Amino acid sequence: MSALPDNERKAAWASAVVCYLVWGFVPLLMQQIYAQGPGAWEIVAHRVLWGVVAAGVLVLLAKQGRQVVAVFKNPRTLALLFTSSALIAANWGVFTFAVNDGKVLESSLGYYINPLVNMAAGALIFRERIDRIALAAIALAAIGVAVQAFALGRLPWISLALAFSFGGYGIVRKWVKADAQTGLLVECLLLAPFALGYLLFLGEAGHFGETPGATWWLIASGPITAAPLALFAWAARRMPLSAMGFLQFMAPTIGFFTGVLQGEPFKALHAVSFGFIWLAAVVFVIGAVRGGMRAAKEAALEGPVPEAQSKGTV
Numbered sequence: 001m002s003a004l005p006d007n008e009r010k011a012a013w014a015s016a017v018v019c020y021l022v023w024g025f026v027p028l029l030m031q032q033i034y035a036q037g038p039g040a041w042e043i044v045a046h047r048v049l050w051g052v053v054a055a056g057v058l059v060l061l062a063k064q065g066r067q068v069v070a071v072f073k074n075p076r077t078l079a080l081l082f083t084s085s086a087l088i089a090a091n092w093g094v095f096t097f098a099v100n101d102g103k104v105l106e107s108s109l110g111y112y113i114n115p116l117v118n119m120a121a122g123a124l125i126f127r128e129r130i131d132r133i134a135l136a137a138i139a140l141a142a143i144g145v146a147v148q149a150f151a152l153g154r155l156p157w158i159s160l161a162l163a164f165s166f167g168g169y170g171i172v173r174k175w176v177k178a179d180a181q182t183g184l185l186v187e188c189l190l191l192a193p194f195a196l197g198y199l200l201f202l203g204e205a206g207h208f209g210e211t212p213g214a215t216w217w218l219i220a221s222g223p224i225t226a227a228p229l230a231l232f233a234w235a236a237r238r239m240p241l242s243a244m245g246f247l248q249f250m251a252p253t254i255g256f257f258t259g260v261l262q263g264e265p266f267k268a269l270h271a272v273s274f275g276f277i278w279l280a281a282v283v284f285v286i287g288a289v290r291g292g293m294r295a296a297k298e299a300a301l302e303g304p305v306p307e308a309q310s311k312g313t314v
Contacts, residue, residue, distance in 0.1 A: 012238040016247045019231035022224075024254025027099040027107070029224055034100040036214035037207040041198060043221060044092045046208065048188055048195035050222025051229075055185035058230055067182045077176060078186070084172040085187035088229070089194075091165040098158045104259035105266065109148060110162030111252035112277045115284065116141045117167035118244060125171060128240055133287035137280045144276030151269035170244065173233050180234035184226060249281050 071077050098107040122128035148156045207214045
């Protein structure tokens with residue numbers, strides 16, 4: 001990845017922090033929408049359609065209309081965005097079902113695992129350096145998943161589906177040569193026919209327009225969806241996947257406390273499972289801090305990057 005100007009690097013970190021904070025509280029927002037009556041897939045359909053509107057506004061503000069047209073003329077980019085749209089739709093569906101079925105803790109476990117999926121993908125696909133500390137973090141997380149499976153009496157499929165669908169989404173978006181707003185709008189446009197078809201299938205059984213509360217919350221699902229995703233996609237193209245994974249621990253931590261405070265079952269084996277996951281997170285953070293300090297020392301020895309070299313396509 002090309003060296004970034006200092007102000008762009010700081011903006012990328014700020015964008016990532018804000019998006020993960022928003023995602024941390026999304027379970028509460030999804031529960032608020034669910035309380036109005038819509039089911040999981042109806043909520044996803046409205047997230048897609050109102051996401052088109054929200055992402056379209058972002059594209060207009062960024063004056064990227066020509067880039068949207070260019071994406072539709074580029075088969076490779078369009079194929080990548082079709083793949084990423086399928087992954088994020090699956091992620092939304094599983095997540096919405098989980099948080100509205102009393103499984104916020106299981107969903108938070110998935111997002112604890114996801115940074116380690118990112119770390120492994122960074123090493124295997126993007127050739128980012130992975131050391132023994134990172135490998136130890138992955139091993140500890142694997143133990144945590146195994147304990148969780150034993151506690152549940154089955155594989156934690158919700159956790160694994162969320163971890164790998166969003167991990168795959170992050171990987172694909174790093175390959176897409178389009179700005180965040182453009183990619184998000186195209187993803188929502190690609191999903192829109194399926195979303196509209198489902199809502200037409202529901203017909204009068206749908207909840208849009210049924211009450212002011214239901215209508216408002218379904219419309220709000222658009223910006224709730226688009227804003228953090230745009231921030232994520234913008235940051236993901238400018239930061240190592242390992243760094244994104246480090247920040248991602250914020251969201252599941254908020255989700256974890258949400259689940260506990262809402263009275264979801266949390267027994268001894270669950271505590272052991274999360275203990276391994278948290279230990280993996282601590283090990284991961286130690287490795288990230290050490291890696292950052294090492295990189296800073298190397299950069300100091302090499303001297304400042306000339307401005308002409310620091311500006312490049314990422």
